[in-house]
Amino acid sequence: MQLALFDLDHTLLPCDSDYAWTQYLIDAGVVDREDFTRKNDDFYAQYRAGMLDVQAFLDFQFAPLADNPRARLDAWHADFMARTIVPVIGQAARALVNRHQEQGDLCALITATNSFVTGPIAREFGIPHLIATIPAQDGYGRFTGRVRGTPAFRAGKLERLDAWLEAMGSWRGAFTRIWFYSDSFNDLPLLQAVSDPVAVHPDPPLRAHAEQAGWPILELYP
Template sequence: MDLALFDLDNTLLNGDSDFAWAQFLITKGVLDRETQEAKNIAFYEHYKAGTLDIVEFLDFQLAPLARHPRAQLDDWHREFMETSVRPMIGEAARERVRHHLARNDLVAVVTATNAFVTGPIAREFGIAHLIATVPAVEEGGAFTGKARGTPAFREGKIERVEAWLESMGLHFGSFAQSWFYSDSLNDLPLLARVDHPVAVDPDATLRAHAERSGWPVISLRGAF
């Protein structure tokens, strides 16, 4: 059994689920467009530039979850999946996941986007394992608007993957081969940790690093 890890946003998805969720809530009138849209765009630009303050961002991203009942959030998310997420999923991305599942690899999505947003997306790909930023919940199941534990961001992705593997009695050395697919310079730490780092439709910084390092550069926008 080998290990195959996938970033989600702009890797398996042709877009960013984090950004799209906030925009979806703005469109629904749940978030105020005038005050929230500029912040959403600014955070996204900081992420792409590698300058994101993850704590500040999570306060912004998770706050709406604490303002509404879980049943309402789930209803909105089902609509979000249909209108925003599925159009971002190309056949090449589905095929790459199916390729690793057919090999009986241990497959997981590893994403900084919170688990409420990304859990249904991972399941859409048939991926059972999700390493994501965890939104804290109260005893009754309502979200607090804060994150729990280490965010799955930059070096935090390595920490979270290692903890996940350890929970199963495994570690990186348990696998003959390991892959990580990502588009982002923010994922350079985890890309450097696996045997087969793969740059997927990468940003300029990751592309340059991949070309210097001899890493494969692929696109999941077209055919597998």
Template sequence: MNLALFDLDNTLLAGDSDFEWAQFLIAKGVLDAELHAAMNEEFFRQYKDGTLDIHAFLDFQLAPLARHTRCELDAWHAEFMTTRIRPIITAAARQRVAQHAANGDLLAMVTATNSFVTGPICRELGIPHLVATIPAQAEGVFSGQPRGLPAFREGKVARVEAWLESMGLWWGSFAQSWFYSDSHNDLPLLEKVTHPVAVDADDTLINIATTRGWPSISLRD
């Protein structure tokens, strides 16, 4: 058995689910347009620059979950999937996931975006396992804070290893392993697998991939 790990935003999606979720809530009038649009753009810029404070970002990203019922959130997310997410899942991304599944590989999506946003996307893509930042809950209500280590940078490695250990596995359990990502922020996990793959990558990751001889591909239609 081999292992195939997939980043989500700007990798399997031709866009960013974090950014799109905030923009969706702004368009719905759930978030203040002037304040939150500027903050959303700024956090997105910081992520691309490699300067993102993940805890400050999670304070911003998870706060709306705590202000609304799960029923409201689930209804909004269903609309979000239809209007914002399915249109940016490319056929090439679906095909790459399906290829690894057909090969009998163990598949997981590994993303810093919280599991409320990404769980339905993971299921839409047919990926059976999700390693994501977990929003904390109390009595079925989101608290607005993360639970445990965010799945970001080195946190992705730690969370993947904990997931593998929960099944009695480790890196050495696999003859081959893949991780697909667009971002230099994912370098720690890219360095752990036998087959790191840069996907529609940022300039920093493209340069690293070129220097190290990693494949660089596109999953955009």
């Protein structure tokens, strides 16, 4: 049995879905343009520099989820998918996922971006399993603005992967090969824990590490 894990932002997608979702809300007039643009840019820069305060970012990212009813959020997200996400998905990214599925590999999208944003994107790729940061909900299905469990970020991705496998009655050692495709040095804990790490459009620190370690470097987008 083999396992293929895919990061999302700047890996299967040529953009950052977290950043793009907030930008969508800004353009739609849902949130304050000046305040959210500044914070969105600041958090994105922190992430790319490997210095993200994940709890502060989640407080920022989850606020619009808590402030709006689920039906309204779902309608916005459907429009976001049609306008922003689906048009930028490349054939090479789809082909990569399809190749692993045709091999019979167990496939999962594993991303720090929250499950509300990424669930529909995983379905668009036909990936059946999603490991993502989870926004907490109350008993009525409304988002609370808090995170549930461990964020799927840095070492948290490895923790969440192991918990997911355990829930299925499995573990990493049960697989003959595990691929993980990622663009980010933030994902180094998981990249180092799999048999087949692949750097995809890597940021400069990951590119340097991949070249030194002899990892494959993949370019899915021009």
